[in-house]
Ligand SMILES: NC(=O)C[C@H]([NH3+])C(=O)NS(=O)(=O)OC[C@H]1O[C@@H](n2cnc3c(N)ncnc32)[C@H](O)[C@@H]1O
Protein backbone atom coordinates (compact mmCIF):
# COMPACT_ATOMS: atom_id res chain seq x y z
CA UNK A 218 0.00 0.00 0.00
CA UNK A 219 1.34 3.44 -0.95
CA UNK A 220 2.22 5.37 2.24
CA UNK A 221 -0.17 8.35 1.76
CA UNK A 222 -2.52 10.66 3.60
CA UNK A 223 -6.18 11.10 2.66
CA UNK A 224 -7.38 14.45 1.27
CA UNK A 225 -9.77 14.96 4.19
CA UNK A 226 -6.95 14.44 6.73
CA UNK A 227 -4.96 17.44 5.50
CA UNK A 228 -5.77 20.26 7.96
CA UNK A 229 -4.74 23.96 8.09
CA UNK A 230 -2.89 23.27 11.38
CA UNK A 231 -0.49 21.07 9.32
CA UNK A 232 0.87 24.25 7.61
CA UNK A 233 4.45 23.65 6.48
CA UNK A 234 4.32 19.85 6.76
CA UNK A 235 5.33 17.68 3.76
CA UNK A 236 2.65 15.20 2.65
CA UNK A 237 2.09 12.56 -0.05
CA UNK A 238 -1.35 12.01 -1.58
CA UNK A 239 -2.61 9.52 -4.17
CA UNK A 240 -5.79 9.75 -6.20
CA UNK A 241 -7.29 10.98 -9.44
CA UNK A 242 -7.31 14.37 -11.16
CA UNK A 243 -10.80 15.75 -10.48
CA UNK A 244 -10.47 19.27 -11.83
CA UNK A 245 -7.59 21.15 -13.48
CA UNK A 246 -6.94 24.74 -14.60
CA UNK A 247 -3.91 26.78 -15.65
CA UNK A 248 -3.39 30.39 -14.60
CA UNK A 249 -0.18 32.03 -15.84
CA UNK A 250 2.80 29.99 -14.61
CA UNK A 251 0.62 27.96 -12.25
CA UNK A 252 -1.39 24.73 -12.66
CA UNK A 253 -4.17 24.06 -10.14
CA UNK A 254 -5.13 20.39 -9.83
CA UNK A 255 -8.02 19.36 -7.56
CA UNK A 256 -7.11 15.86 -6.45
CA UNK A 257 -9.86 13.36 -5.56
CA UNK A 258 -9.66 10.28 -3.34
CA UNK A 259 -12.30 8.26 -1.44
CA UNK A 260 -12.36 10.83 1.39
CA UNK A 261 -12.95 13.94 -0.73
CA UNK A 262 -10.90 16.53 -2.62
CA UNK A 263 -7.98 18.91 -2.07
CA UNK A 264 -6.46 21.66 -4.16
CA UNK A 265 -2.84 21.28 -5.24
CA UNK A 266 -0.87 24.05 -6.93
CA UNK A 267 2.13 23.54 -9.24
CA UNK A 268 4.29 26.64 -9.70
CA UNK A 269 6.96 26.77 -12.40
CA UNK A 270 9.50 28.46 -10.17
CA UNK A 271 8.96 25.89 -7.37
CA UNK A 272 9.56 22.82 -9.59
CA UNK A 273 9.67 23.16 -13.36
CA UNK A 274 9.62 19.36 -13.80
CA UNK A 275 6.48 18.91 -11.74
CA UNK A 276 4.89 21.98 -13.38
CA UNK A 277 5.49 20.61 -16.92
CA UNK A 278 4.06 17.19 -15.93
CA UNK A 279 1.03 18.80 -14.27
CA UNK A 280 0.35 20.71 -17.50
CA UNK A 281 0.09 17.39 -19.43
CA UNK A 282 -2.14 15.45 -17.08
CA UNK A 283 -5.81 14.82 -18.05
CA UNK A 284 -9.02 14.57 -15.99
CA UNK A 285 -9.28 11.27 -14.02
CA UNK A 286 -5.59 10.47 -14.53
CA UNK A 287 -4.21 8.49 -11.59
CA UNK A 288 -1.43 10.37 -9.81
CA UNK A 289 0.73 10.55 -6.70
CA UNK A 290 1.44 14.13 -5.56
CA UNK A 291 3.89 15.35 -2.92
CA UNK A 292 4.28 18.86 -1.54
CA UNK A 293 3.94 21.21 1.42
CA UNK A 294 0.68 22.02 3.24
CA UNK A 295 -0.43 25.68 3.03
CA UNK A 296 -3.47 27.08 4.74
CA UNK A 297 -5.53 29.09 2.21
CA UNK A 298 -9.10 30.24 2.81
CA UNK A 299 -9.62 30.54 -0.97
CA UNK A 300 -9.04 26.78 -1.47
CA UNK A 301 -12.22 24.56 -1.53
CA UNK A 302 -11.23 22.89 1.76
CA UNK A 303 -9.37 25.86 3.33
CA UNK A 304 -6.04 24.24 2.71
CA UNK A 305 -3.91 23.42 -0.34
CA UNK A 306 -0.70 21.61 -1.25
CA UNK A 307 2.17 23.52 -2.84
CA UNK A 308 3.25 20.55 -4.96
CA UNK A 309 6.83 19.94 -6.06
CA UNK A 310 6.46 16.33 -7.25
CA UNK A 311 3.91 14.43 -9.33
CA UNK A 312 4.06 10.81 -10.50
CA UNK A 313 1.56 10.10 -13.28
CA UNK A 314 0.53 6.44 -12.91
CA UNK A 315 -1.76 6.56 -15.92
CA UNK A 316 -2.52 9.67 -17.92
CA UNK A 317 -6.08 9.92 -19.30
CA UNK A 318 -6.28 11.90 -22.54
CA UNK A 319 -10.10 12.00 -22.56
CA UNK A 320 -12.45 10.72 -19.85
CA UNK A 321 -15.71 9.65 -21.58
CA UNK A 322 -18.05 11.13 -18.94
CA UNK A 323 -18.67 14.83 -19.48
CA UNK A 324 -20.97 17.30 -17.66
CA UNK A 325 -23.82 16.85 -20.18
CA UNK A 326 -23.80 13.01 -20.12
CA UNK A 327 -27.34 11.52 -20.33
CA UNK A 328 -28.66 9.10 -17.70
CA UNK A 329 -28.65 6.28 -20.24
CA UNK A 330 -25.01 6.98 -21.15
CA UNK A 331 -24.05 7.09 -17.46
CA UNK A 332 -25.66 3.67 -17.05
CA UNK A 333 -23.87 2.36 -20.16
CA UNK A 334 -20.55 3.38 -18.58
CA UNK A 335 -21.58 2.76 -14.95
CA UNK A 336 -18.16 1.15 -14.36
CA UNK A 337 -16.60 4.59 -15.04
CA UNK A 338 -19.43 6.52 -13.38
CA UNK A 339 -18.23 5.00 -10.09
CA UNK A 340 -15.34 7.52 -10.23
CA UNK A 341 -17.94 10.15 -9.31
CA UNK A 342 -17.79 11.46 -5.70
CA UNK A 343 -21.59 11.84 -5.78
CA UNK A 344 -22.03 8.16 -6.67
CA UNK A 345 -19.56 7.43 -3.90
CA UNK A 346 -21.76 9.37 -1.49
CA UNK A 347 -24.76 7.19 -2.39
CA UNK A 348 -22.74 4.07 -1.68
CA UNK A 349 -21.39 5.49 1.59
CA UNK A 350 -24.97 6.22 2.76
CA UNK A 351 -26.12 2.74 1.67
CA UNK A 352 -23.24 1.14 3.54
CA UNK A 353 -23.92 3.22 6.65
CA UNK A 354 -27.62 2.29 6.63
CA UNK A 355 -26.55 -1.37 6.71
CA UNK A 356 -23.86 -0.66 9.33
CA UNK A 357 -26.62 0.84 11.49
CA UNK A 358 -28.92 -2.11 10.83
CA UNK A 359 -26.18 -4.51 11.97
CA UNK A 360 -25.58 -2.45 15.11
CA UNK A 361 -29.26 -2.53 16.02
CA UNK A 362 -29.76 -6.20 15.17
CA UNK A 363 -26.77 -7.23 17.28
CA UNK A 364 -27.85 -5.27 20.35
CA UNK A 365 -31.42 -6.57 20.01
CA UNK A 366 -30.33 -10.22 19.91
CA UNK A 367 -30.91 -11.20 16.27
CA UNK A 368 -28.77 -13.88 14.58
CA UNK A 369 -27.48 -13.33 11.04
CA UNK A 370 -27.96 -16.37 8.80
CA UNK A 371 -27.03 -17.02 5.16
CA UNK A 372 -29.91 -18.55 3.18
CA UNK A 373 -29.67 -20.12 -0.29
CA UNK A 374 -30.14 -18.13 -3.48
CA UNK A 375 -30.69 -21.21 -5.68
CA UNK A 376 -34.20 -22.40 -4.81
CA UNK A 377 -37.07 -24.54 -6.15
CA UNK A 378 -40.15 -22.53 -5.22
CA UNK A 379 -41.85 -19.15 -5.49
CA UNK A 380 -42.46 -16.98 -2.45
CA UNK A 381 -44.01 -13.94 -4.08
CA UNK A 382 -45.79 -15.51 -7.02
CA UNK A 383 -44.56 -17.47 -10.02
CA UNK A 384 -44.86 -14.56 -12.46
CA UNK A 385 -41.65 -12.90 -11.27
CA UNK A 386 -39.41 -15.97 -11.02
CA UNK A 387 -36.09 -16.13 -12.89
CA UNK A 388 -35.85 -19.74 -14.02
CA UNK A 389 -32.51 -21.49 -14.53
CA UNK A 390 -31.28 -24.96 -15.49
CA UNK A 391 -29.88 -26.72 -12.42
CA UNK A 392 -28.12 -29.80 -13.81
CA UNK A 393 -31.05 -31.98 -14.92
CA UNK A 394 -33.78 -30.02 -13.15
CA UNK A 395 -35.36 -26.57 -13.00
CA UNK A 396 -34.47 -24.06 -10.32
CA UNK A 397 -35.02 -20.36 -9.63
CA UNK A 398 -33.18 -17.34 -8.31
CA UNK A 399 -34.54 -16.47 -4.87
CA UNK A 400 -37.30 -13.85 -4.68
CA UNK A 401 -36.98 -13.71 -0.88
CA UNK A 402 -35.13 -15.64 1.83
CA UNK A 403 -38.30 -15.74 3.93
CA UNK A 404 -39.18 -19.44 3.78
CA UNK A 405 -35.65 -20.40 4.82
CA UNK A 406 -35.64 -17.84 7.62
CA UNK A 407 -38.89 -19.41 8.84
CA UNK A 408 -37.04 -22.73 9.11
CA UNK A 409 -34.17 -21.06 10.99
CA UNK A 410 -36.39 -19.68 13.79
CA UNK A 411 -36.89 -23.19 15.25
CA UNK A 412 -33.29 -23.10 16.41
CA UNK A 413 -32.39 -19.42 16.58
CA UNK A 414 -35.82 -17.78 17.19
CA UNK A 415 -34.79 -14.30 15.89
CA UNK A 416 -32.93 -14.34 12.56
CA UNK A 417 -32.02 -11.95 9.80
CA UNK A 418 -30.30 -12.02 6.43
CA UNK A 419 -29.15 -9.61 3.75
CA UNK A 420 -29.35 -11.30 0.36
CA UNK A 421 -29.86 -10.35 -3.26
CA UNK A 422 -33.45 -11.01 -4.29
CA UNK A 423 -34.52 -11.43 -7.89
CA UNK A 424 -37.80 -10.37 -9.49
CA UNK A 425 -38.53 -10.82 -13.18
CA UNK A 426 -40.66 -7.69 -12.96
CA UNK A 427 -41.50 -6.41 -16.40
CA UNK A 428 -42.81 -3.19 -14.88
CA UNK A 429 -40.44 -0.36 -15.76
CA UNK A 430 -41.08 1.87 -12.75
CA UNK A 431 -38.82 4.13 -10.69
CA UNK A 432 -38.91 1.69 -7.80
CA UNK A 433 -38.33 -1.74 -9.33
CA UNK A 434 -35.07 -3.54 -10.01
CA UNK A 435 -34.77 -7.13 -11.20
CA UNK A 436 -32.00 -7.68 -8.62
CA UNK A 437 -32.04 -5.86 -5.30
CA UNK A 438 -30.63 -6.15 -1.79
CA UNK A 439 -33.16 -7.51 0.62
CA UNK A 440 -32.87 -7.16 4.40
CA UNK A 441 -35.20 -9.74 5.94
CA UNK A 442 -36.08 -10.59 9.56
CA UNK A 443 -38.08 -13.52 10.95
CA UNK A 444 -39.00 -14.17 14.58
CA UNK A 445 -40.75 -16.93 16.51
CA UNK A 446 -43.47 -15.95 19.05
CA UNK A 447 -44.05 -12.55 17.37
CA UNK A 448 -47.42 -11.46 16.04
CA UNK A 449 -47.95 -8.70 13.51
CA UNK A 450 -48.11 -5.92 16.12
CA UNK A 451 -44.84 -7.04 17.75
CA UNK A 452 -43.34 -7.04 14.26
CA UNK A 453 -44.35 -3.44 13.53
CA UNK A 454 -42.55 -2.34 16.70
CA UNK A 455 -39.40 -4.12 15.49
CA UNK A 456 -39.71 -2.49 12.07
CA UNK A 457 -40.08 1.05 13.39
CA UNK A 458 -37.27 0.62 15.96
CA UNK A 459 -34.94 -0.77 13.28
CA UNK A 460 -35.74 1.75 10.54
CA UNK A 461 -35.63 4.75 12.89
CA UNK A 462 -32.25 3.63 14.21
CA UNK A 463 -30.96 3.14 10.65
CA UNK A 464 -32.14 6.61 9.59
CA UNK A 465 -31.03 8.52 12.72
CA UNK A 466 -27.63 6.81 12.85
CA UNK A 467 -27.05 7.51 9.15
CA UNK A 468 -28.09 11.14 9.66
CA UNK A 469 -25.46 11.28 12.43
CA UNK A 470 -22.65 9.67 10.43
CA UNK A 471 -23.42 10.76 6.84
CA UNK A 472 -24.99 14.24 7.19
CA UNK A 473 -22.48 15.72 4.70
CA UNK A 474 -23.29 13.12 2.06
CA UNK A 475 -27.06 13.37 2.58
CA UNK A 476 -26.85 17.16 2.21
CA UNK A 477 -25.58 16.62 -1.34
CA UNK A 478 -29.04 15.21 -2.16
CA UNK A 479 -31.55 16.96 0.08
CA UNK A 480 -31.66 20.18 2.06
CA UNK A 481 -34.79 19.40 4.10
CA UNK A 482 -34.20 16.67 6.71
CA UNK A 483 -37.63 16.97 8.34
CA UNK A 484 -39.03 13.57 7.33
CA UNK A 485 -35.78 11.88 8.30
CA UNK A 486 -35.71 13.55 11.72
CA UNK A 487 -39.39 12.67 12.17
CA UNK A 488 -38.55 8.98 11.71
CA UNK A 489 -38.87 8.11 15.38
CA UNK A 490 -41.17 5.44 16.85
CA UNK A 491 -44.07 5.03 16.94
CA UNK A 492 -44.77 5.43 13.24
CA UNK A 493 -48.39 6.20 12.30
CA UNK A 494 -50.57 3.17 11.53
CA UNK A 495 -53.61 3.21 9.22
CA UNK A 496 -55.73 0.29 8.07
CA UNK A 497 -56.13 -0.65 4.42
CA UNK A 498 -59.78 0.40 4.78
CA UNK A 499 -58.70 3.88 5.96
CA UNK A 500 -56.18 4.07 3.12
CA UNK A 501 -58.91 3.34 0.56
CA UNK A 502 -61.15 5.99 2.17
CA UNK A 503 -58.33 8.58 1.98
CA UNK A 504 -57.64 7.78 -1.67
CA UNK A 505 -61.30 7.88 -2.63
CA UNK A 506 -61.71 11.21 -0.78
CA UNK A 507 -58.91 12.56 -2.98
CA UNK A 508 -60.69 11.45 -6.13
CA UNK A 509 -58.62 8.33 -6.80
CA UNK A 510 -60.57 5.64 -8.63
CA UNK A 511 -59.94 2.63 -6.37
CA UNK A 512 -62.34 0.14 -4.82
CA UNK A 513 -62.02 -1.93 -1.67
CA UNK A 514 -60.19 -5.16 -2.57
CA UNK A 515 -57.90 -3.58 -5.18
CA UNK A 516 -54.15 -3.39 -4.59
CA UNK A 517 -52.46 0.01 -4.24
CA UNK A 518 -49.77 0.63 -6.85
CA UNK A 519 -46.98 3.22 -6.91
CA UNK A 520 -49.35 6.01 -8.00
CA UNK A 521 -51.87 5.35 -5.22
CA UNK A 522 -49.11 5.03 -2.64
CA UNK A 523 -47.55 8.29 -3.84
CA UNK A 524 -50.84 10.10 -3.18
CA UNK A 525 -51.27 8.39 0.20
CA UNK A 526 -47.79 9.45 1.35
CA UNK A 527 -48.85 13.09 0.94
CA UNK A 528 -50.82 12.63 4.18
CA UNK A 529 -47.70 11.85 6.21
CA UNK A 530 -44.37 13.53 7.08
CA UNK A 531 -42.66 10.31 8.25
CA UNK A 532 -42.75 6.57 7.44
CA UNK A 533 -46.11 4.96 8.26
CA UNK A 534 -47.77 1.56 8.21
CA UNK A 535 -50.75 0.33 6.23
CA UNK A 536 -52.13 -2.87 7.76
CA UNK A 537 -54.97 -5.33 7.17
CA UNK A 538 -54.82 -5.81 3.41
CA UNK A 539 -57.40 -8.03 1.69
CA UNK A 540 -56.17 -11.64 1.82
CA UNK A 541 -56.67 -12.26 -1.92
CA UNK A 542 -54.16 -9.61 -2.96
CA UNK A 543 -51.49 -10.92 -0.61
CA UNK A 544 -49.18 -13.98 -0.61
CA UNK A 545 -50.22 -17.53 0.30
CA UNK A 546 -48.17 -17.69 3.50
CA UNK A 547 -49.91 -14.78 5.25
CA UNK A 548 -52.13 -15.61 8.24
CA UNK A 549 -55.82 -14.79 7.88
CA UNK A 550 -57.08 -12.15 10.30
CA UNK A 551 -59.14 -14.10 12.89
CA UNK A 552 -61.38 -11.05 13.25
CA UNK A 553 -62.06 -10.61 9.53
CA UNK A 554 -61.68 -13.60 7.15
CA UNK A 555 -61.42 -11.22 4.17
CA UNK A 556 -58.13 -9.83 5.49
CA UNK A 557 -54.53 -10.93 6.09
CA UNK A 558 -52.38 -10.04 9.12
CA UNK A 559 -50.09 -8.11 6.79
CA UNK A 560 -48.59 -4.63 6.88
CA UNK A 561 -46.43 -2.56 4.58
CA UNK A 562 -44.25 0.33 5.68
CA UNK A 563 -44.48 3.28 3.30
CA UNK A 564 -41.88 6.03 3.06
CA UNK A 565 -43.12 9.62 2.76
CA UNK A 566 -42.37 12.14 -0.01
CA UNK A 567 -43.92 9.89 -2.64
CA UNK A 568 -41.62 6.91 -2.20
CA UNK A 569 -44.18 4.41 -0.88
CA UNK A 570 -43.49 0.78 0.01
CA UNK A 571 -40.09 0.08 1.56
CA UNK A 572 -41.14 -2.91 3.72
CA UNK A 573 -43.54 -5.80 3.17
CA UNK A 574 -44.28 -8.00 6.16
CA UNK A 575 -46.83 -10.24 7.82
CA UNK A 576 -47.68 -12.80 10.42
CA UNK A 577 -47.35 -16.25 8.86
CA UNK A 578 -49.99 -18.99 8.70
CA UNK A 579 -48.76 -21.49 11.31
CA UNK A 580 -51.56 -24.08 10.93
CA UNK A 581 -50.70 -26.96 8.56
CA UNK A 582 -54.19 -27.53 7.09
CA UNK A 583 -54.87 -23.82 6.60
CA UNK A 584 -51.55 -23.37 4.83
CA UNK A 585 -52.23 -26.30 2.49
CA UNK A 586 -55.61 -24.72 1.79
CA UNK A 587 -54.02 -21.36 0.94
CA UNK A 588 -51.46 -23.04 -1.34
CA UNK A 589 -54.26 -24.81 -3.22
CA UNK A 590 -56.34 -21.59 -3.39
CA UNK A 591 -53.36 -19.91 -5.07
CA UNK A 592 -53.24 -22.71 -7.67
CA UNK A 593 -49.88 -23.97 -6.41
CA UNK A 594 -48.86 -27.59 -5.76
CA UNK A 595 -48.37 -28.45 -2.06
CA UNK A 596 -45.83 -31.09 -3.17
CA UNK A 597 -43.46 -28.26 -4.11
CA UNK A 598 -43.69 -26.93 -0.56
CA UNK A 599 -43.41 -30.19 1.42
CA UNK A 600 -40.36 -29.02 3.38
CA UNK A 601 -42.04 -25.68 4.10
CA UNK A 602 -45.23 -27.42 5.25
CA UNK A 603 -43.13 -29.64 7.54
CA UNK A 604 -42.39 -26.48 9.54
CA UNK A 605 -46.09 -26.62 10.56
CA UNK A 606 -45.84 -30.28 11.64
CA UNK A 607 -42.94 -30.26 14.06
CA UNK A 608 -43.44 -27.71 16.83
CA UNK A 609 -45.18 -24.97 14.88
CA UNK A 610 -45.27 -21.55 16.56
CA UNK A 611 -46.79 -18.14 15.89
CA UNK A 612 -44.22 -16.20 13.92
CA UNK A 613 -43.85 -13.09 11.77
CA UNK A 614 -41.31 -11.44 9.50
CA UNK A 615 -40.64 -8.77 6.92
CA UNK A 616 -38.46 -7.74 4.02
CA UNK A 617 -36.95 -4.28 3.55
CA UNK A 618 -35.78 -3.22 0.10
CA UNK A 619 -32.45 -1.52 0.82
CA UNK A 620 -32.35 0.43 -2.44
CA UNK A 621 -35.88 1.72 -1.83
CA UNK A 622 -34.80 2.99 1.58
CA UNK A 623 -31.73 4.67 0.05
CA UNK A 624 -33.88 6.22 -2.69
CA UNK A 625 -36.11 7.84 -0.06
CA UNK A 626 -33.28 8.96 2.28
CA UNK A 627 -31.46 10.62 -0.62
CA UNK A 628 -34.58 11.59 -2.60
CA UNK A 629 -33.26 9.84 -5.71
CA UNK A 630 -35.44 10.12 -8.81
CA UNK A 631 -34.95 6.44 -9.64
CA UNK A 632 -34.03 3.37 -7.60
CA UNK A 633 -31.32 2.45 -10.14
CA UNK A 634 -29.04 5.16 -8.73
CA UNK A 635 -29.14 3.37 -5.35
CA UNK A 636 -27.17 0.33 -6.49
CA UNK A 637 -23.66 -0.22 -7.79
CA UNK A 638 -24.67 -1.88 -11.08
CA UNK A 639 -28.45 -1.63 -11.62
CA UNK A 640 -30.30 -4.59 -13.09
CA UNK A 641 -33.57 -3.78 -14.89
CA UNK A 642 -35.53 -5.52 -17.69
CA UNK A 643 -33.45 -3.64 -20.28
CA UNK A 644 -30.11 -3.60 -18.49
CA UNK A 645 -27.77 -6.35 -17.30
CA UNK A 646 -24.50 -4.87 -18.63
CA UNK A 647 -21.94 -3.71 -17.41
N1 LIG B 1 -39.31 -11.72 4.43
C1 LIG B 1 -40.46 -11.18 3.98
O1 LIG B 1 -41.52 -11.21 4.60
C2 LIG B 1 -40.41 -10.53 2.61
C3 LIG B 1 -41.49 -11.02 1.68
N2 LIG B 1 -41.34 -12.46 1.32
C4 LIG B 1 -41.39 -10.20 0.41
O2 LIG B 1 -40.57 -10.50 -0.45
N3 LIG B 1 -42.23 -9.13 0.39
S1 LIG B 1 -42.25 -8.08 -0.84
O3 LIG B 1 -42.44 -8.77 -2.09
O4 LIG B 1 -43.16 -7.02 -0.47
O5 LIG B 1 -40.77 -7.46 -0.89
C5 LIG B 1 -40.24 -6.91 0.30
C6 LIG B 1 -39.62 -5.57 -0.03
O6 LIG B 1 -38.65 -5.72 -1.05
C7 LIG B 1 -38.62 -4.54 -1.87
N4 LIG B 1 -38.86 -4.93 -3.25
C8 LIG B 1 -39.77 -5.82 -3.71
N5 LIG B 1 -39.68 -5.96 -5.05
C9 LIG B 1 -38.68 -5.10 -5.43
C10 LIG B 1 -38.10 -4.78 -6.69
N6 LIG B 1 -38.50 -5.37 -7.83
N7 LIG B 1 -37.10 -3.88 -6.72
C11 LIG B 1 -36.66 -3.29 -5.56
N8 LIG B 1 -37.17 -3.55 -4.32
C12 LIG B 1 -38.16 -4.45 -4.29
C13 LIG B 1 -39.70 -3.62 -1.34
O7 LIG B 1 -39.11 -2.69 -0.46
C14 LIG B 1 -40.62 -4.58 -0.60
O8 LIG B 1 -41.33 -3.97 0.44
Ligand SMILES: [Mg+2]
Pocket residue numbers: 561570572573
Ligand atom coordinates in the same frame (compact mmCIF):
# COMPACT_ATOMS: atom_id res chain seq x y z
MG1 LIG C 1 -44.75 -5.88 -1.07
